[in-house]
Amino acid sequence: MxxxxxxxxxxxxxxxxxxxxxxxxxxxxxxxxxxxxxxxxxxxxxxxxxxxxxxxxxxxxxxxxxxxxxxxxxxxxxxxxxxxxxxxxxxxxxxxxxxxxxxxxxxxxxxxxxxxxxxxxxxxxxxxxxxxxxxxxxxxxxxxxxxxxxxxxxxxxxxxxxxxxxxxxxxxxxxxxxxxxxxxxxxxxxxxxxxxxxxxxxxxxxxxxxxxxxxxAPSGPPAVIGADARLLPRAEGAKSPLLLFVVGETARAMNFSLNGYARPTNPELAKLPVVSLRQVASCGTATAASLPCMFSPLGRTAFGDLKGTQENLLDVLQRAGLAVLWLDNQSGCKGLCDRVPNSPTSRLPEGAAPLPPGLCSKDEMGEEECFDESLLHELDKRIAALDPERVQRGLVLVMHQMGSHGPAYFKRSPADLKPFQPECKSNALQQCERQQVVNAYDNTLVTTDRLLARSIAWLQTQQARFDTGMLYVSDHGESLGENGLYLHGMPYAMAPAEQTHVPMVLWVPEGGGVAASLKPGCLQSLRDKPASHDNLFHTVMGWVGARADVYKPEWDLLASCRS
Structure with a gap:
């Protein structure tokens, strides 16, 4: 018993x-x-x-x-x-x-x-x-x-x-x-x-x-980098730099028609003298990993071994004497912009006109979401609110997109900019036909294309005062159902190319100071050269004429093109 x-x-x-x-x-x-x-x-x-x-x-x-x-x-x-x-x-x-x-x-x-x-x-x-x-x-x-x-x-x-x-x-x-x-x-x-x-x-x-x-991780403020940051002397009569740095979200290079994609996802940029770099690797597969790494001088490998926190590109540019402004249409700057002027798109400067109807909408929970074009609203007034002495030396304006953030891709493009139909109108991507998922995603890239084209148009209005230019790069890519994978965030060593191969676009206008300093045709030669997020810190420093002990000319994409 x-x-x-x-x-x-x-x-x-x-x-x-x-x-x-x-x-x-x-x-x-x-x-x-x-x-x-x-x-x-x-x-x-x-x-x-x-x-x-x-x-x-x-x-x-x-x-x-x-x-x-x-x-x-x-x-x-x-x-x-x-x-x-x-x-x-x-x-x-x-x-x-x-x-x-x-x-x-x-x-x-x-x-x-x-x-x-x-x-x-x-x-x-x-x-x-x-x-x-x-x-x-x-x-x-x-x-x-x-x-x-x-x-x-x-x-x-x-x-x-x-x-x-x-x-x-x-x-x-x-x-x-x-x-x-x-x-x-x-x-x-x-x-x-x-x-x-x-x-x-x-x-x-x-x-x-x-x-x-x-x-x-050690406590306290971030470690100082570029304590000797300074601006190189400019020739008499040379204009101050204005660099627009657009940080894309979840865009993958293989779906950019500028890079050979069969669909016209870049119809407006295709008409402009831009240079698209086709072999660019991201620093991570998620915003939380990529964004801090993109603005670091260390590069992906050394940044992954970093203990604690340190200052970033924005701190060094500000220390050099430039005006810096971060505009955000996403979930924040991950601490990067804490020590420089920054603003979400919804917070308008004093005296600014309200955002145009249709640019923003409220979801079922009453929360407002705006299309990325809101980043361009009242830019002149935003710049006027900055320190005028710094602006006179030069300005680096960073725009952080909502871009192609998933899984609700259909929310990221306005009704008048959805050329690829039918599109998946659900966040349950696996329930849609894969082509519908791709359609919804590609529509977000067309939306980004229009933002970049209109950004260039705004920069052209500033050319009487500044030596303008634009740099666009996405933080990471995206899987759209290949091998059963969606979204992003895979461990980097195991991630597919869809999540690590990102687009980078440069606009350097002819007749500007930067273009005059470059060898003829050299920018075009960069199209198929390997590049990565490791190059960003040093390329921006070189672009705006800032220098510090952390600047590496060999990591500056434009250094080899300078006369």
Whole structure:
């Protein structure tokens, strides 16, 4: 009879015990919340037939055992239920986003998520997300919270039980790994993104990694760079520089018709004397990673190793004596513009006319979103509000676009600028035909094209006073369903070219001081030369005639063209 009772206990566990709750949650999350992972593994060509099915079963056992081992250590009465509710809801959300968009959840994605504003978050909300949260998260959490309180147990006895469960789980995980070691090592080596699809371990690792990194970062203001920043002397009668630096969002180079794309996504720029660089690599695959790196003198590799924070291009330009203004139509400048004049498009200078009707609209939550053309509104008044002495020396104006931010691409282009139809009018991209997704995305590029053309037209009105020019570059690219991937944010080493190959466009007007300093035809020779975000800091410094000890002429794209 005692033996029979023990056997029955395996099938009727005491669900009031924290350790039992931990393992039931580990089974639920390991097997059900990882459905995108099992779907991904099943689609791999190396994993097929009976052997492939055996590997997936063994891998599922390993995931469950690893989750159970971790949760066993945390299976304490006052801790486990609250922790499991959070993990269940997080796992349900991750299952939706990984399954819908093919993204992975790594530390970079955590940083990007923390810096996402309410407007961007709303674009990700859908009924499918709600269903996933309810079925995979809320229902098991509700069941869990209805369990009776666990009977009192001595601390030592509970600790021994938790450690024993953790140890057995680790042994089971090792045995399963050894049983399918050949397939496991090959899969993890060839498909490195899989490790960031294992829910909830991906969330635990990534959030912990970001928290530890921030804790270890030195406190205090950013480190000073370019303390010797200065302006080079200009010839008598030479005009002060006015550089418009447009920071694009989510534009990928391969969809720019200037770069050979078959569709006319750059109809207005094609009529202008611009130079499009076709081989430009981004610094990251998400705004939170790329934007700070773009404005750093270090380059992608050294910036990734940077401990703490340091000043950026805007600080150095301002220290050199130039006027700097950041205009934002996105989720902020990620701290880059904190020490220079900055403004969102919605905050107009004193005496400015209101934004024209149709340029902005309110969503269902009452929040206002404006098209990027609002960045050009009342620019003269914005410049007039800056320090006139600095403006007289020169001005660098940075415009941060909303650009092609997804997944609601259809919101990023006005009704009169949607040449590619039909377009996907949903944020659930996987539910649209892929061509509709591409149509909606390409319409955003046509919108950016018009912004850049009108920006050049405005710059031409300033040529009596300034030596003008424009530099446009996107922060990262975008996946549009290739290989089942949507959006962006993949770990850089594993990211497809769609997410790292970005457009860069230069406008250097003939007759200006910059054009006169360049060898004839040299700009055109830059079209197919490899470039990256590493070049931006130094190219801007060289363009406006600023110098500092951090300036590297070999990283200045225009240096080789100067006479």
């Amino acid at each position: 005692p033996l029979l009772k023990r056997l029955l206990a395996w099938f009727q566990p005491d669900t009031s015990r924290p350790l039992t709750q931990a393992w039931l949650a580990a089974l639920w999350m390991g097997l059900l919340a990882n459905w995108p992972l099992w779907k991904q593994l099943q689609a791999l060509p190396e994993i097929s037939g009976a052997r492939g099915a055996l590997f997936i079963v063994a891998f599922a056992g390993m995931v469950t055992a690893a989750s159970g081992a971790l949760l066993s250590l945390l299976a304490w009465p006052r801790l486990i239920q609250g922790l499991l509710v959070v993990l269940l809801l997080a796992s349900a959300a991750l299952a939706h986003f990984i399954g819908s968009y093919g993204i992975v959840f790594d530390p970079t994605m955590v940083v990007n998520m923390l810096q996402t504003d309410a407007r961007e978050t709303r674009d990700l909300l859908s009924w499918r997300l709600l269903v996933s949260l309810v079925l995979l998260g809320a229902l098991p959490a509700w069941w869990l919270l209805r369990r009776p309180r666990a009977p009192a147990q001595a601390f030592a006895k509970r600790l021994v039980g938790n450690l024993a469960a953790c140890g057995l789980a680790l042994v089971a995980m090792v045995l399963l790994a050894l049983a399918v070691f050949a397939d496991l090592s090959s899969t993890m080596r060839n498909y490195k993104t899989i490790r960031y699809m294992v829910t909830p371990l991906n969330a635990v690792y990534s959030v912990s990694s970001v928290a530890l990194r921030r804790q270890a």
